[in-house]
Amino acid sequence: MNKNNKPTGIKKLWSATIYSIQGLKACYHSEYAFRLEVWLAIFLVPLGYWLGESSIERVLLIVPIFLVLIIELLNSAIEAIVDRISLDQHELSGFAKDVASAAVLLSLIIFLITWIIILL
Template identity: 55%
Template sequence: MKPGATGIRRLINATRYSYQGLTSAWHHEAAIRQEIVLITVLTPLAIWLDVTTIERILLIGSLLLLLIVELLNSAIETVVDRIGSDFHELSGRAKDTGSAAVLITLLLVTMTWGMILFNHFY
């Protein structure tokens, strides 16, 4: 952001930079595209299902958390790739740790959706 930007100008700049980040992630990361499609399909389902408000928040919130973690993982991978292409143990650990965070979040999404749907249909 430009130094000294305050108030509404700072908010406009931050919004523009966030949009640029989402657009870049969409163009460069297949996992982001897949997860956005998943969110696009499952969010209307979560709204349509006869579940409590809290359960609906958990269903949609777990999907959004997955996207957040994937965006952070992509950011880590981009920075590591920017530093260099030669192998370094710490670079590998950073990428693997980010990937593990995505995996755990996917497990959380699966568990949340599975338990809520199981509770309502069985």
């Protein structure tokens, strides 16, 4: 530990990993869309590996699945922050939520286009 009693090195990495796992669990338990996407990922990642005919194809089939999950996590975080600030209707709050949701939609489109191009 350093002079501020904050973990460093491996301890800091371990703490960050624990916080990340807590974040995944929290999102899984509170967000239906994330739960659905996790279960789809559990099915689609092995399928993408199996359907890919080369290492490049496997990566291109699997990475967009994780992209969707990552953007869904960010969307959930933005929604939580906006709701934490105020539950009142506000134009900027709606804008933030809509833009984050649009990011999820775009990631799903990337996923679909990638799978269609590679598999057809």
